[in-house]
Each structure stands twice: as C-alpha cells, then as structure tokens.
Amino acid sequence: MIAGARLLFAHLHLSLMTSSRIDPKLVLAWQAAHSIGRGSPPPVLDRGGFRVDTHSEKETKRWVFPQLCDGLRAVADEIVAPRHYLKLCGTDEELRSALPARWQIQPINYFMLASAASADTRPLPDGYRVQVDRVGPVARASVFAPDGELAASGCAAETDEVFVYDRIETAPAHRRKGLGVAVMIALGAAKRSAATPQLLVATDEGRSLYATLGWSVLAPLAAAVIPELEPPR
Incomplete structure (x- = not known):
C-alpha cells in the first residue's frame, strides 16, 4: 500500500x-x-x-x-x-x-463488501471473449464481442489491505448477457491474496447485481x- x-x-x-x-x-x-x-x-x-x-x-x-x-x-x-x-x-x-x-x-x-464467493459460473455467450491485463497493482478486464467491439469492462486495484473493484460497465447493446458478471469473475481471479477484503461502491441499480454475487451493503x-x-x- x-x-x-x-x-x-x-x-x-x-x-x-x-x-x-x-x-x-x-x-x-x-x-x-x-x-x-x-x-x-x-x-x-x-x-x-x-x-x-x-x-x-x-x-x-x-x-x-x-x-x-x-x-x-x-x-x-x-x-x-x-x-x-x-x-x-x-x-x-x-x-x-x-x-x-x-x-x-x-x-x-x-458501500459494499464481498461476503461470499460467487456461485455464478455461466459461460460467455458464443463468440465473446474476456481478456485480463495487469500493470502493477491494477487489473483490467475487457469482454469483446464477436465483431471485436468492447462490450464490457472493469478494473480493480489491490493493496495490502483491500481489493477494490471500479468502473464495471457494459455497453447498452450488450446488456442482459451476463457480461458484468464475467468482468467481476475475471477481476476476482486476478486477486493475489485470498484473505484481502473485496470492496466496491455500487449504484442503486448495480446493488442488486452484486447482491446475487454474494456482496452485502456496509453503508449507503x-x-x-x-x-x-x-x-x-
């Protein structure tokens, strides 16, 4: 840190x-x-x-x-x-x-904390692929559509104290396909310490998605x- x-x-x-x-x-x-x-x-x-x-x-x-x-x-x-x-x-x-x-x-x-591991392991839709790049403490996950368009992305930063997810976004044309979940899982796999708490700040809409992945609200x-x-x- x-x-x-x-x-x-x-x-x-x-x-x-x-x-x-x-x-x-x-x-x-x-x-x-x-x-x-x-x-x-x-x-x-x-x-x-x-x-x-x-x-x-x-x-x-x-x-x-x-x-x-x-x-x-x-x-x-x-x-x-x-x-x-x-x-x-x-x-x-x-x-x-x-x-x-x-x-x-x-x-x-x-303000949300990951309180359980996600049980969601659904595959990506046909033709979509995920790519994870890491530079130092920062990981970025990108999901590409069959035509190469960036369909969803997000990043995470890791310190000795926490692993923080940020800017999880899905392009409008590619929503409701589980791509946001794929980004979260890909970023979580890049986490180096299993003991580090995982945190994020969610919108009112995003809160429901993260709840299905085992996240709980710490505070508004x-x-x-x-x-x-x-x-x-």
Missing part, C-alpha cells in the same frame, strides 16, 4: 468515532486503492474525512467522511466553488442536514456537489 496511506492508518484517532456501520480504516483503505486504480493522488486526512486532490476536468477535490461530524460541516460551509464533492457513509437525509442550500445531493450509492454512500452555474444565454 502507498506510504502516505500507511501513515494515515497510524494516525487515526478515537475522535473519528468508528461508525456502527463502517470502520474509518476500511473507508481509508478503499479510498487509497480507488486512487491507485484511477491514477489520482493518495488520500490525506482532513477534518475527520479523507480528501483526494484530484484536480481533474470533472472534479477538483473529493472528501469522503466515515460518519457525520463537525469537520464535514466545516468543509461544506467553506467551499463555494463547483466541482468539489462531499461524500458521507450515511443517508441522503444525514448529508443534507449538514449542508448549506448551495449543495446539491447526488444519486445515492452503496451519500454524495453532494455545488452545481456549475449555467452560462448566460
């Missing part, structure tokens, strides 16, 4: 108050692996949450808070510019209660952003 995240583990204090739903160390481990998978800077501890200074086209900074706290409220009061995201391991209502009106709640996601993951101002017409 990256050195910065190791130092954060060493400096987590009781003031973080482990939530009854999710351990802050697990949130940090997910955020660290997620950053590796996306090529983002490592997370840093900031007012009870974990901040990533992404500085990407769509996002300037992101905070993930294991629970509602005064630090989240302070960040929400301080930030007035768009492209800053606040995320909370909690409900939309909990997050909304801590935000000034300028913040806009985003669709709810779910609420998110908010200050929307971009529309240009004058």
Whole structure:
C-alpha cells in the first residue's frame, strides 16, 4: 500500500468515532486503492474525512467522511466553488442536514463488501471473449464481442489491505448477457491474496447485481456537489 496511506492508518484517532456501520480504516483503505486504480493522488486526512486532490476536468477535490461530524460541516460551509464533492457513509437525509442550500445531493450509492464467493459460473455467450491485463497493482478486464467491439469492462486495484473493484460497465447493446458478471469473475481471479477484503461502491441499480454475487451493503454512500452555474444565454 502507498506510504502516505500507511501513515494515515497510524494516525487515526478515537475522535473519528468508528461508525456502527463502517470502520474509518476500511473507508481509508478503499479510498487509497480507488486512487491507485484511477491514477489520482493518495488520500490525506482532513477534518475527520479523507480528501483526494484530484484536480481533474470533472472534479477538483473529493472528501469522503466515515460518519457525520463537525469537520464535514466545516468543509461544506467553506467551499463555494463547483466541482468539489462531499461524500458521507450515511443517508441522503444525514448529508443534507449538514449542508448549506448551495449543495446539491447526488444519486445515492452503496458501500459494499464481498461476503461470499460467487456461485455464478455461466459461460460467455458464443463468440465473446474476456481478456485480463495487469500493470502493477491494477487489473483490467475487457469482454469483446464477436465483431471485436468492447462490450464490457472493469478494473480493480489491490493493496495490502483491500481489493477494490471500479468502473464495471457494459455497453447498452450488450446488456442482459451476463457480461458484468464475467468482468467481476475475471477481476476476482486476478486477486493475489485470498484473505484481502473485496470492496466496491455500487449504484442503486448495480446493488442488486452484486447482491446475487454474494456482496452485502456496509453503508449507503451519500454524495453532494455545488452545481456549475449555467452560462448566460
């Protein structure tokens, strides 16, 4: 695992108050692996949450808070510019209660843990093939259609603490063929340590798919952003 995240583990204090739903160390481990998978800077501890200074086209900074706290409220009061995201391991209502009106709640996601091995071993449809490529701690699985088109893909990043799945996507023309399941199984096979917890963040729609593969919800993951101002017409 990256050195910065190791130092954060060493400096987590009781003031973080482990939530009854999710351990802050697990949130940090997910955020660290997620950053590796996306090529983002490592997370840093900031007012009870974990901040990533992404500085990407769509996002300037992101905070993930294991629970509602005064630090989240302070960040929400301080930030007035768009492209800053606040995320909370909690409900939309909990997050909304801590935000000034300028913040806009985003669709709810779910923090999930693999609690059982998948029993789904269905074969790929005729003509489809799966390819797995690995560079360092990051694995990528791609499913190609008979004509060579990319039909589904996903990636995973592995650290000493966790194995994190991300960006599991199936092209619209190839859905309902079990390709998302094939991507998950292919990535899982690339996992180097059988003991490492497997984590992901799912949309409301994806939650049902992952539940069939033996995943359980640890906590809802609420998110908010200050929307971009529309240009004058």
